[in-house]
Amino acid sequence: MNPRFVSLMCKPVGRRCTATCLYCYYGPQTEDVSSRRTMDRATLEAMLAGYLPSASDRVPLVWQGGEPTVAGLPSFVDAVTIARRLARGGQVIVHVLQTNGTRIDEAWCRFLKQEGFLVGISIDGPPHLHDSYRRTPCGGGTYREAARAFSLLRNRGVPCNVLCAVHDKNVEAADEVWDHLLGMGARWLHFIPIVEWTTPQGPSRRLAPFSVDGEAWGRFMCRILDRWLKTPGAVSERNIDALIHRMVSGANTLCVTAPTCARHLTVEADGSVYPCDHFVSHEWCLGRVGQGGQGWRIVA
Numbered sequence: 334m335n336p337r338f339v340s341l342m343c344k345p346v347g348r349r350c351t352a353t354c355l356y357c358y359y360g361p362q363t364e365d366v367s368s369r370r371t372m373d374r375a376t377l378e379a380m381l382a383g384y385l386p387s388a389s390d391r392v393p394l395v396w397q398g399g400e401p402t403v404a405g406l407p408s409f410v411d412a413v414t415i416a417r418r419l420a421r422g423g424q425v426i427v428h429v430l431q432t433n434g435t436r437i438d439e440a441w442c443r444f445l446k447q448e449g450f451l452v453g454i455s456i457d458g459p460p461h462l463h464d465s466y467r468r469t470p471c472g473g474g475t476y477r478e479a480a481r482a483f484s485l486l487r488n489r490g491v492p493c494n495v496l497c498a499v500h501d502k503n504v505e506a507a508d509e510v511w512d513h514l515l516g517m518g519a520r521w522l523h524f525i526p527i528v529e530w531t532t533p534q535g536p537s538r539r540l541a542p543f544s545v546d547g548e549a550w551g552r553f554m555c556r557i558l559d560r561w562l563k564t565p566g567a568v569s570e571r572n573i574d575a576l577i578h579r580m581v582s583g584a585n586t587l588c589v590t591a592p593t594c595a596r597h598l599t600v601e602a603d604g605s606v607y608p609c610d611h612f613v614s615h616e617w618c619l620g621r622v623g624q625g626g627q628g629w630r631i632v633a
Contacts, residue, residue, distance in 0.1 A: 340597050341384050342395040342610055345372040345408065347602040350400040351435040352475050355466040356500055356527050356543045358611060359399065371404050376604040377412055379623035381419050388424070395429045397610065402436040406444060413448050427451065431496065433467070433475060434482025442489040452493045453523070454483045458503045458510035465502040466543060480517065487518055494521035494569075499553055500543045501527075507556035515568065523571035524557060526550045 347370075348359050372380075385392065394416065396409070416426050430445065431453040445452055456479050457463040464474030486493040495514055497503075503510055514522060529541040540546065545553070554572060561570055575587040585591035588609075599610040604622035607613050 339388070340393050340395065341380075341388075342397055342597060342599045343372070343377075343380065343401075344397055344399060344599065344601050344610070345377075345401050345404040345412075346370075346399050348399045349403050350398055350433070351403065351469075352400065352433050353468050353470050355468065356498065356529060356541070358529055359613070370602055371408065372600075372602045372604070374411065374415075376602075376622055378415050378419075380600050380604065381416050383622065385416070385419050385421065385424065385426075390421075390423060391425045391427065392420075393427050393429055395431065397431045400433055400435065401430060402432055402441065406440060410444065429453065431455070432482070434479040435475065437482035437485060439485075439489075442485060442491055445486070445491045446489055450491065452486055452491055453496045454479055454486070454493060455496050455498065456480070456483065456514065456517075456519075457498050457500070458506065459513040462503040462506060462510065466498075466500060483517060483519070492521075493519075494523060495519040496523050496525060499524050499526045499545055499550065501545060502543070504545045504549045504553050507553045508560065511557060511560045515564075520567065521569045521571075524554065526553075 350357075396412075402409075413428065416428075420426055428448060428450045429452075430450050432455070434454050444450075455467070456476070457465070457467060460474060460476040463476040463479065467475045467479075469475055483493060483495070495517075497510060497514065526545050528544050530538050530544075531541055532538050557570060558573060561568055561573055571587065575585070575590050578584060578586050579590055588594045588597060594609060597609055598619075599607045599613060600622060601607070601613065606619045606622060607617050608619065609617075
């Protein structure tokens with residue numbers, strides 16, 4: 334593994350979130366390791382000091398959760414300032430924020446625009462599909478807040494894409510989902526299949542009710558491809574882009590198309606490091622940032 338091609342996902346508040354998505358994988362399996370605190374300044378600085386020297390000249394820093402905006406805008410201002418200070422000369426840091434949009438307001442938009450953030454908003458299609466699983470802690474839907482945030486970000490000139498989880502409620506509604514997202518003004522899309530299990534392993538393991546199987550996912554993406562082909566150059570869909578990139582250049586831009594993974598390290602709020610945000614459990618922990626007063630570094 335070349336350290337210069339490792340990306341870093343930071344989860345500044347762990348699994349804490351303003352929503353209660355029923356299919357969220359970042360739930361029970363991480364409850365024992367995902368801190369309820371916010372990443373402190375010392376851990377943040379140790380994380381960046383260990384990562385940036387070994388990273389590429391153009392560095393993606395992905396801020397995710399849970400809901401990362403729970404950390405508060407001042408924490409993000411501090412993080413960007415620290416990253417800028419620790420960056421090598423000529424090194425460009427590209428900040429990416431994945432959010433459900435519930436806390437996005439004018440102040441957030443000004444900051445995100447000023448610092449050149451790329452923002453992903455989670456929207457699963459029109460309200461009756463999105464709200465099937467993306468709920469508030471009180472059981473209400475979150476579509477209205479997500480749509481409001483997406484509109485606000487676009488109107489304020491913040492680059493914004495849509496991450497759409499594909500589950501049993503919307504997997505047979507590819508046309509409806511596509512039309513709705515494009516009708517909102519979305520032009521950068523990423524569809525992700527929900528694949529969760531009733532138990533982690535064993536002979537009784539089966540797909541959770543909201544999951545999609547391979548055939549359903551294939552039908553969905555084939556229909557998305559049909560629609561994409563009718564909008565040449567107007568819409569970017571990450572799975573389609575990745576496959577074209579692989580066919581043309583042989584390079585993999587998505588982990589699911591690559592022969593191996595372990596290129597995307599995840600750092601939890603307490604500084605613990607994992608090989609992927611889908612493997613946040615004790616047996617996969619690689620260590621902790623700043624543990625024992627020591628820093629960390631990426632090695633080949």
